[in-house]
Amino acid sequence: MTTNTAPSSLDACTPTTSAAIDIAAAAKVATVLKAIADPFRLRMLSAIAMDPRGESCVCDLAGLSDVSQPTVSHHLKVLKDTGMLHAERRGTWVWYRIAPARRTAVTALLDGFAPAAVLGEGGADVDPGDRDQASADSWVSHLAEELAEDYGSVDRDLVVAIVRESYAALARTATVTRYLIPLAERFARQRLADLSRDRDTAAPQVLFVCVQNAGRSQLAAALVNKLSDGKVVARSAGSSPASQVHPHVHSMLKGIAGEQYTSEVFPKPLTDDAVRAADVVVTMGCGDICPIIPGVRYEQWAVGDPSLATGDEAESIRSDIESHVRDLLGRLNS
Template sequence: MTTTNLLTDPAECRPSATHAIGTEAATTVATVLKSLSDPLRLRMLSAIATDPRGEACVCDLAELADVSQPTISHHLKVMKETGMLASERRGTWVYYRIVPERRSAVTALLDTFAPAAVTDVQVEAEDRAEALRTMDARLTRLAEELADELTGLNRDLVVAIVRESYAGLVRSAKLTQHMIPLTERFARQRLADLTRDRESGVPQVLFVCVANAGRSQLAAAIVNQLAGGRIIARSAGSTPAADVHPHVRSLLAEIGGNRDAAEAFPKPLTDDAVRAADVVVTMGCGDVCPIIPGVRYEDWAVGDPALASEVGIAAIRDDIEARVRGLLTDLHVHVDGGSP
């Protein structure tokens, strides 16, 4: 069986534009539609078309928006110039009505498009409300489960931390389908910070940068890899981004594996995290942390991987690793001499 090439065989493919409207008609329609591409003009057109008198004056239409009468007159003039409206002056007021030949077109526009648009908005609002109800139910269930598990903590405190954690994360979230597991991880971290015993616990380091999407994530990953559990490293941001920068995510995969990279997510800076830390390191990006007595503060002037070339990113990683090794030495944590 022979397959006909419809792209090259003129006998099989004869495109035709004979049913298209003419250039002059298309230009006229486009001009009219352009004149209506303003919400206030559409509302004014609707008010005129539905007025029982069959017309409306500028004083009637001024009630539609908090704008001056000259602005109303300007919008009406635009629609009049495209043939949609006709006008008549009576005393000090000008009255506008739909041009009879255009009434059916205006009716079709308002009766067809407007209800469909309103329905779409209503459906979207209903979907959003249902999503909020579902999320609230899931948050409540998560809070109850954690409160049942962490019996040594005040139940109301656990519930409050869960809801605060969700609120802190969702502000910068790009996608929300993973918010519940992320909220659980962040809430557990915050509860651990609240209950940390500084005297008997292992040292804890907090790395802080604005977005928590690059340098701070990288520094925490290197500490956790080198220290092998002898130090807890966390990271946070004063204005967390929606996600970790792709360049940094690939580095995290090299350091700690794909699972660690997948689990990295920007987190907001909290006072609890600062209080729980033995050392707080800001990453040279101008962040200011709460000053807590007994906490050591450092600022590392480190380049931003998000703005660097491939060679620059490698140099930034090496710089952070060298600084991390120096910090671990100060904290009396022995590490091997090689790269992680």
């Protein structure tokens, strides 16, 4: 004879909904999450949040993707309808800023969730050597605190945005994450230095831009730093940066600037603050990707790509770049 025994109170499942988010609140949150669940909208939200002006014009945001102006306006309207953005028309253009009541939420999204999602914490793409590192959001907070002290003239929220965006931008192309944190710190410091730059008193600054920032723009920057003896500051960036400097170019950089300099260079994405800080922007095969900033001079150099050349061809390209650099330095010093 079989005896049925009632489950004890410890074994019985007692469903509860007391800890769940309220139905109405869940519906509202889901609506907002659905609205921002689009790569282009997230990029626009990020660009607006980190804009040093505290707001962005619709004309600035159009450069984030190859879409029409009406499409950009549609995506911005979706974000505005959720309450994430405030909009203000000034003349021809509409300007957007993060709604004050939503800034904390946007910061949490971009500082905490976004870096973790990009890195895939706990996933196969995280290098074993980094498993004992602090989580991305903890690192962002720690470094932001440090940099906020070093760059007191820059708004604290903007410092956090710069650190977060620098980390996430490099993580998108990183093949090994072991050195991601120190590289992101170096990139963030460079960007904050650009934001703090006093154009009237600082040394002339040149920004070289190519596609991958793995070849000609790196060579040009190294040549400027060497030939100007530090009297001209050179930066470089890429419209679609590679994961590392090309091996052929790496060898040439050693010959120009030495082992220490070469060990510290890495491909970096093009940022608006780098363009704004420059006195001269030199494009090298990347088309019209650079935003046009009043007061910045633009030049386009038609030079070969040393990463696609070998031997004598690569050296010829290096010489061509050096010739352009010497001419530029002569004009800057005249």
